[in-house]
Amino acid sequence: MCYYDQTRWICQYWKWGNFRQQCNKEHRTGETCGLKLIYETETVGEQCKVCDAINKKQRRLRKMMDDVSRWQREGGRRATIEKTQADINDLELQINELWRGHVERVNSISY
Structure with missing residues (x-):
């Protein structure tokens, strides 16, 4: 103690x-x-580094999703779309892992 x-x-x-x-x-x-x-x-009085990393990754994810939508409308970039969708899946896994660790830490101490 x-x-x-x-x-x-x-x-x-x-x-x-x-x-x-x-x-x-x-x-x-x-x-x-x-x-x-x-x-x-x-x-x-600010967010932690984990929240900053999550926010950064979420902004990157939104940009990638917007790019894929635009490329699908324009047509002709199939390989680029497939690669970016794989990157989106990886990024979503990273974000989920960061959130899991954050929630685990927040809930590990009680008053």
Whole structure:
């Protein structure tokens, strides 16, 4: 039950910060007991890096989908459309994985 700072963003994503106080269960200097408790929470008034990455990938995904729609209307770019659709599928998987990790982190701590 050693105490650590915590950083929390407006999207509720969080990370552990610096070690602040040793609990009475661990008597060796420089060692911690392994159980982390929050000493103080710093709230950051912006989105976390994971949300920024998700937003970036979503913008890229929208652009790719718009490109595919335009190419289908124009016709004649079958190979390019197929390649871009494969890239869209990969990008959707990446976005879903980032969201899964984000939700998992947000739900892993309760007050």
